[in-house]
Amino acid sequence: MRTGLAIVMCVALIAASGRALAHHSFAAEFDENKPVKLTGTVNKVEWTNPHIWFFMDVKSPDGTVTNWGFEMASPNGLLRAGWKRDSMKVGDVVAVEARQARDGSHNANAQTVVLSSTGQRLFAGSPVQPAP
Amino acid sequence: MWRGGMFALALVCAAGGTAAAQWLSLPVPGIPRNADGTPNLNAPAPRTADGKPDHSGIWGMLRTENANPNANLLPRGTEAPMLPWAAELYKRRVDTFGYDRPMTMCLPHGVPDALTSPYPFKLIQTPAVTVHLYEEFTKYRQVHTDGRQLPVDPNPVYYGYSVGRWEGDTFVVDTAGFKEGSWLDNDGHPHTDALRTTERFRRTNFGSMDVVVTIDDPKAYSRPWTAQTMRLVLQPDTELLEHLCESNRDLERLQKIWQGREPAAPPITGRQ
Numbered sequence: 001m002r003t004g005l006a007i008v009m010c011v012a013l014i015a016a017s018g019r020a021l022a023h024h025s026f027a028a029e030f031d032e033n034k035p036v037k038l039t040g041t042v043n044k045v046e047w048t049n050p051h052i053w054f055f056m057d058v059k060s061p062d063g064t065v066t067n068w069g070f071e072m073a074s075p076n077g078l079l080r081a082g083w084k085r086d087s088m089k090v091g092d093v094v095a096v097e098a099r100q101a102r103d104g105s106h107n108a109n110a111q112t113v114v115l116s117s118t119g120q121r122l123f124a125g126s127p128v129q130p131a132p
Numbered sequence: 133m134w135r136g137g138m139f140a141l142a143l144v145c146a147a148g149g150t151a152a153a154q155w156l157s158l159p160v161p162g163i164p165r166n167a168d169g170t171p172n173l174n175a176p177a178p179r180t181a182d183g184k185p186d187h188s189g190i191w192g193m194l195r196t197e198n199a200n201p202n203a204n205l206l207p208r209g210t211e212a213p214m215l216p217w218a219a220e221l222y223k224r225r226v227d228t229f230g231y232d233r234p235m236t237m238c239l240p241h242g243v244p245d246a247l248t249s250p251y252p253f254k255l256i257q258t259p260a261v262t263v264h265l266y267e268e269f270t271k272y273r274q275v276h277t278d279g280r281q282l283p284v285d286p287n288p289v290y291y292g293y294s295v296g297r298w299e300g301d302t303f304v305v306d307t308a309g310f311k312e313g314s315w316l317d318n319d320g321h322p323h324t325d326a327l328r329t330t331e332r333f334r335r336t337n338f339g340s341m342d343v344v345v346t347i348d349d350p351k352a353y354s355r356p357w358t359a360q361t362m363r364l365v366l367q368p369d370t371e372l373l374e375h376l377c378e379s380n381r382d383l384e385r386l387q388k389i390w391q392g393r394e395p396a397a398p399p400i401t402g403r404q
Contacts, residue, residue, distance in 0.1 A: 027229045028228070028229035028230060028386060028389055028390075029385065029386065029389060046379075048378060048379040049375060049376055049377060049378045049379060050235075050377060050378075050379075050380060050382060051381075051382065053381070074375065076251065076267070076373045076375050077250075079156060079373065080156060102389075103389070107385075
C-alpha cells in the first residue's frame with residue numbers, strides 16, 4: 001500500500017477502544033498479548049450496535065486468502081471520533097493493527113485502521129471526552 | 133419557494149455525512165463562554181430560579197488510570213465487605229471476564245453503574261423531578277423532588293425508585309426497590325433486592341460534578357460502603373445519540389467462550 005496515500009484512522013486507542021466501549025469484556029474474547037498487523041481488502045462492513053464489525057480478505061505470501069473479522073466500537077463511539085457510516089467502504093484496502101481472539105480464530109479487536117482510499121485523517125476518541 | 137427548497141435539499145445532500153457532526157458539535161445556549169467562544173467550564177455552577185444549583189446538562193464519567201469507577205467502584209487494592217456468597221459470585225465473574233454480564237444479554241445497567249457508562253447521559257432538572265437520560269441503551273430514570281416518599285414493597289425494577297432532596301448545595305438521591313440482577317460495576321459487584329443506594333451530587337463548577345455513592349445491601353454486604361468519588365465532566369456543545377441493543381451478535385460467540393466455564397452449580401443469588 002502506498003503510504004503517501006494512507007491515512008490513519010485510530011479506531012480504538014486504548015482509552016477509547018472496544019475495551020473501553022465494550023458491550024462485553026474485551027478480555028473475555030481478545031488477548032492483549034496477541035497483536036496482529038494485517039493488510040487486506042474490505043469485503044463487508046456491519047455498521048451496527050453494539051459493535052461495528054468489518055471483514056477483509058488477507059492474502060498471504062503463498063497466495064492463500066483468509067477472511068478476517070474485526071470488532072470496533074459502537075456507531076456512537078465512532079461518530080464521536082469523527083467517523084461517518086461510509087468512512088470505510090467495501091473494496092477499500094486497509095491496514096489494521098488489532099488484538100486477536102483468544103481462541104485463535106480470525107477475529108480481532110481493531111486498534112488502528114489505515115485506509116488508503118481517502119486523504120481524510122480521522123481520530124478516535126472516547127464518547128466521553130474528559131475536560132483537559 | 134419550491135426552488136429554494138430544492139436548493140436547500142441539494143445543499144444538505146452535498147454536505148452528506150456532516151449532519152451527524154453538526155448534531156454532535158453545535159453551540160448549546162446557556163453555556164458561559166471564554167473570549168474566544170469556547171465553553172468556560174471553570175465558571176461557577178449555574179443556579180435555578182429558587183437558588184439551587186442546576187445540575188442540568190450532558191455529563192460523562194471521568195476515567196483515569198487510577199480511578200475508573202466504571203470498572204470498579206472501589207480503588208484498586210480495596211475490597212467491598214462482601215458476604216461469602218457475594219464474594220464467591222464476584223470472584224466467578226472476575227475469573228470468567230463476566231460470564232453473566234447483564235449487558236451481554238441486552239439487559240440494562242443499574243444504579244450506580246448507569247452513571248459510569250462510557251456513554252454520556254443528560255440530566256434535566258425541574259422543581260418536581262430530575263430526569264436522567266442515559267444514552268447507553270436509551271434508558272431513563274426519574275428522581276422525584278415533589279415530596280413523595282419511597283414506595284413500600286414496590287415491584288422490583290432495574291433502576292429502583294428514587295427521591296431527591298437538597299442538603300445545602302448537595303443533591304442527595306435515595307433509591308430502593310431494586311430488581312436483583314444488575315451489577316454495581318463492570319467487575320461485577322452483585323446486589324440483591326435489599327439494595328438501597330444514596331447518591332450525593334455536588335456540582336463544583338460549571339464543568340464538574342462529584343458523585344459520592346453509598347451502597348447499603350445487608351443481604352450482600354456486611355455493612356454499608358462508599359464508592360470512590362466519581363468525577364463527572366460536562367460535555368458542552370454536543371447532544372446525546374440513540375443507542376439501542378440491536379443485532380447482538382456478540383452473544384453467540386461469548387456463549388461459546390463461556391461454555392464449560394460455567395460451573396454446574398445453580399446460579400448464585402442472594403436469596404439462597
